[in-house]
Amino acid sequence: MNDNNQNSPSKFCAGCGHPIVLLALGKTLEEMGLSKQAVLGLDIGCSLLAINFLPINTFHTHHGRVSPTMVGFKKARQDSICLGYTGDGGAYAIGLQSLLHSAKRDEPITVLVVNNTVYAMTGGQTAPTTLKGQKTITDPDGCKNAPILGPELMRQVADPKAFLARTAVNDIKQAREFIKKAIETQQAGHFSLIEFLSFCPTNWRTKGQETLEYLENLKKVFKIGVI
Ligand SMILES: Cc1ncc(C[n+]2csc(CCOP(=O)(O)OP(=O)(O)O)c2C)c(N)n1
Ligand code: SF4
Ligand SMILES: [Mg+2]
Structure with a gap:
């Protein structure tokens, strides 16, 4: 459980998208009056750096075992x-089996996937979401295959009432709307x-405007909206 110390310094790199998602989540929970009821389980990866970020109950799980x-x-x-x-x-590599079956069984949980197209915490290796042609430290000549589209894959097995969507960290309004809808869906069972879609300037090796352009480019492959 966290120590509710809101003065803890952020552990994320400057320009990272994770804190934007977390702030959108924290504000939405506060607005819905659910901060005390909320429990945040963190996967391993840069997600684990969220441990003292929000004043809600939070704990670490194992890599791929958060769902x-x-x-x-x-x-x-x-x-x-x-x-x-x-x-x-x-979500989509080590945790895919359990995530897919949680969706298939229509478990009343909400999963928040921060897609930065790489294994960021371990140094930027190719992930299931790496774009075709994207250069990473394990694919210096560019990834040869198309990425997994997570919400679209879940849609194939999920209940019609499941809420599945994709947004981006440069659209906070939509991110908050989707978080609210996702929590209401959990409340409905x-x-x-x-x-x-999230920034990782450290592994993308981008600066300022380049980071934003990189994210915008992702939207050509990963379609924004309710799936
Ligand atoms: C069972 C297991 N396998 C591998 C690792 C090493 N590992 C730690 S984080 C990580 C990848 C994280 O990538 P992602 O889930 O995309 O999160 P990000 O860091 O990009 O936010 C890996 C492979 C581990 N900790 N445990
Ligand atoms: S490595 Fe990337 S995802 Fe991890 S904290 Fe730094 S910018 Fe964020
Ligand atoms: Mg990643």
């Missing part, structure tokens, strides 16, 4: 709002997942 952990928490504490916070690698 089954939150499924278990929800079964034990049905009045809680269970939020799984993960990177694209945690259904699965929800939002993918956030």
